Amino acid sequence: MKLLIISGTPKKEGICHSLVKIAENTAIEIGAETEVVKLTDYAFMACKMCDEGWGQCLTDHLCRFGDKDGFNALQQKFKEADAFVFITPVYWGEASEAFKTFFNKLRRCQATKQWDGNDTGDGSYLAGKLIILVASAGGSGNGILSTLTEMERSLGHMNAGSRSNIYDYICVNRWNQEYKRETLKLAVTSLIQNGRD
DSSP states (O other): OEEEEEEOOOOSSSHHHHHHHHHHHHHHHHTOEEEEEEGGGSOOOOOOOTGGGOSHHHHTSSOTTHHHHSHHHHHHHHHHOSEEEEEEEEETTEEOHHHHHHHHHHHHHHGGGGTSTTOOSOOOTTTTOEEEEEEEEOTTOTTHHHHHHHHHHHHHHTTOOSTTTEEEEEEEETTTHHHHHHHHHHHHHHHHHHHHO
16 A cells, blocks of 8 residues: 655644654554655645636646646655545644645646546546545644644545545644544554555
């Protein structure tokens, strides 16, 4: 199994970063081919809504600027992955800015496959694949549920938001972080084992 861990945190320490490391280490220990993508390592351009709202994302399911900012190459990794763990800090009751920028572009390229006759038959690169969603709120600890809902809605647009795809939702704050780390280990282990069946 090939697991892609998508991190929306800019930090190199802290709760959210520790969750990324737990997911990665657990998957490697089990023997899954694992890659962590730190979205803040990229300088993704915000969607330009080309050609009066829809451009190459609609016709070719690629971003016109995606070769320049690395988006198109990263999108290809989604095609090759078997399962995903999406981990984001909570800012203002939403996913991080890097996470939202990437997901906005991904949604335009993947959701549009169901709208036209240009689909190559692959369908959305996320459809039918197992997904764990993790939201980590520091500070007040609020905003976790709205962040998970936002992530689920975006995945739903890409034919990947059904209960059959989303394997688990994990809410982490500073008060529950110790046992939620264990929860994440168990969830990643279960996802990989069930994904191999």
